[in-house]
Amino acid sequence: MANTTQAQPARGRLKTPSDLGDNAVKDISAALNGLLADSFALYFKTKNFHWHVSGPHFRDYHLMLDEQAAQILAGTDDIAERARKIGGATLKSINQVAAMTRVKPNEAGYVEPADMLAELMEDNKAYVAALREVHDLCDEHGDVATASMIEVWIDNAERRVWFLFETLRPALSGGH
Numbered sequence: 001m002a003n004t005t006q007a008q009p010a011r012g013r014l015k016t017p018s019d020l021g022d023n024a025v026k027d028i029s030a031a032l033n034g035l036l037a038d039s040f041a042l043y044f045k046t047k048n049f050h051w052h053v054s055g056p057h058f059r060d061y062h063l064m065l066d067e068q069a070a071q072i073l074a075g076t077d078d079i080a081e082r083a084r085k086i087g088g089a090t091l092k093s094i095n096q097v098a099a100m101t102r103v104k105p106n107e108a109g110y111v112e113p114a115d116m117l118a119e120l121m122e123d124n125k126a127y128v129a130a131l132r133e134v135h136d137l138c139d140e141h142g143d144v145a146t147a148s149m150i151e152v153w154i155d156n157a158e159r160r161v162w163f164l165f166e167t168l169r170p171a172l173s174g175g176h
Helices: 010-014 022-052 058-085 094-100 113-141 144-168
Strands: none
Touching: 022 058, 022 094, 022 113, 022 144, 058 113, 058 144, 113 144
16 A cells, blocks of 8 residues: 555645645745845854954954854754744755855955954844844734744844944943
8 A cells, every 4th residue: 555645745744734824834934944044144154253253352252253153043943943833844955045145255364353243243234124024024924923033033133233333332431
């Protein structure tokens, strides 16, 4: 006797039941995959700068970038699992990440520490804007759970922007 489950297309076998409509699942999971690609690219770029930062503030920058990279990486599982929970698929390879990300790589042999921080600040600001767009999409489709998760991701990314911004500000003579 043939196994009928095996004969089903793979997409049908992985489709998690959801009360969201097919268009909502398609649109939201595609948007989540874009965020996932950006997250992996932002993680790798942050780690790149973490590994290659130098200068008198090395320790502070090195530790801050490591903390930020860990936060970004920790969010990737939540993004991917949310796409699966609503019945969508997730990215399956680094090739998909490279093809989909909006984060521009920096493969320079040397980058000034302030330039690293400024570039990551702009990348995180762009990530916040992308998160807000996906939040709006979730609102359109009535997906309050994904929208709620995105609000936390926005707060995390805004914190990274804030830390990078404050780290880049010149110190005043009063120490403030």
